Amino acid sequence: MSEVILHHYPQSPVSEKVRVALGIKGLDWQSVQIPRYPPKPDLMPLTGGYRRTPVMQIGANVYCDSQCIIGELERRFPEPSLFPGGSAGLAWGVSRWTDGPLFTAVVAAIFGEQGHDLPEEFASDRGRLYFGRDYNIDVLIRGLPDALAQVRAQLSWIDQRLADGRRFLLGPQPGLPDALCYYLVWFFRGRVGAAPALLDELPRLEAWEQRVASLGHGRPVDLAADQALDIARDSQPEVSESIDAADPLRRTLGETVGVVPDGDGGDPTVRGRLARLTRDTVVITRHDERVGDVAVHFPRVGYRVV
Numbered sequence: 001m002s003e004v005i006l007h008h009y010p011q012s013p014v015s016e017k018v019r020v021a022l023g024i025k026g027l028d029w030q031s032v033q034i035p036r037y038p039p040k041p042d043l044m045p046l047t048g049g050y051r052r053t054p055v056m057q058i059g060a061n062v063y064c065d066s067q068c069i070i071g072e073l074e075r076r077f078p079e080p081s082l083f084p085g086g087s088a089g090l091a092w093g094v095s096r097w098t099d100g101p102l103f104t105a106v107v108a109a110i111f112g113e114q115g116h117d118l119p120e121e122f123a124s125d126r127g128r129l130y131f132g133r134d135y136n137i138d139v140l141i142r143g144l145p146d147a148l149a150q151v152r153a154q155l156s157w158i159d160q161r162l163a164d165g166r167r168f169l170l171g172p173q174p175g176l177p178d179a180l181c182y183y184l185v186w187f188f189r190g191r192v193g194a195a196p197a198l199l200d201e202l203p204r205l206e207a208w209e210q211r212v213a214s215l216g217h218g219r220p221v222d223l224a225a226d227q228a229l230d231i232a233r234d235s236q237p238e239v240s241e242s243i244d245a246a247d248p249l250r251r252t253l254g255e256t257v258g259v260v261p262d263g264d265g266g267d268p269t270v271r272g273r274l275a276r277l278t279r280d281t282v283v284i285t286r287h288d289e290r291v292g293d294v295a296v297h298f299p300r301v302g303y304r305v306v
């Protein structure tokens with residue numbers, strides 16, 4: 001049985017990014033379905049408060065954020081690589097575009113189109129998460145044409161990239177940029193009424209979209225949330241403890257810290273003992289009544305250590 005457990009829900013776009021990465025690697029994994037809104041009582045013992053989706057668990061190691069999840073998948077399962085042709089640095093840079101301006105424009109189009117028809121619970125939770133404390137649905141409704149224009153221009157970059165007949169964005173082999181761009185096309189097509197007509201303008205993108213879809217999601221098997229918690233309880237966290245001596249934060253191994261996503265989306269701070277700090281990741285260990293000792297991993301980019 002694979003040790004990889006993904007906590008996610010089917011409609012989650014960022015989870016779709018990770019599911020495609022699992023498909024590119026052809027991995028077996030266990031699938032725990034989590035609620036779409038807090039409280040997430042079977043996730044909190046693992047993450048210590050991080051509420052976003054997806055989260056990956058391997059024993060008593062918990063990986064928050066798709067950036068951290070994908071980095072760990074690549075480390076544990078290097079072949080086939082998500083970075084064919086040595087594209088790693090650039091591909092991470094691409095993720096700051098897709099998960100930043102492109103993601104925001106797609107969410108703005110969804111909010112702008114569905115406006116006051118969005119379920120109240122969804123609108124208030126995700127409105128704040130993605131547009132901040134002062135978000136205003138009427139501004140997003142008026143902004144719909146602009147949001148669509150923003151998405152249309154950015155999606156055309158994907159189409160242009162495919163102009164030389166390449167199968168995937170890096171060449172003949174699929175890689176991280178395919179997962180990054182695909183999940184937003186999937187999200188846009190599935191949620192925005194105006195999307196199919198805009199995507200029809202981009203035939204190379206549509207043919208590539210089919211190719212990425214046919215890569216699949218690897219081989220998931222369902223797992224009950226309670227069983228995932230038992231697995232964490234019965235495992236020990238594996239962390240190679242160290243602090244990067246050149247890290248500008250000048251933190252000390254073992255001190256108590258909090259980790260929180262950037263922005264004013266109202267995300268809780270996760271607190272614990274600093275166990276590892278590298279250029280790319282921060283790991284804290286914490287104790288929980290239900291699962292015992294766990295190590296919670298976060299990326300550095302997009303997160304603050306406080």
Ligand SMILES: N[C@@H](CCC(=O)N[C@@H](CS)C(=O)NCC(=O)O)C(=O)O
Binds near residue numbers: 012035052099129302
């Ligand atoms: N930077 C995070 C973003 C994750 C994110 O915002 N996920 C959305 C769902 S796709 C979310 O958490 N929504 C609120 C929720 O699921 O409670 C990542 O890359 O994993």
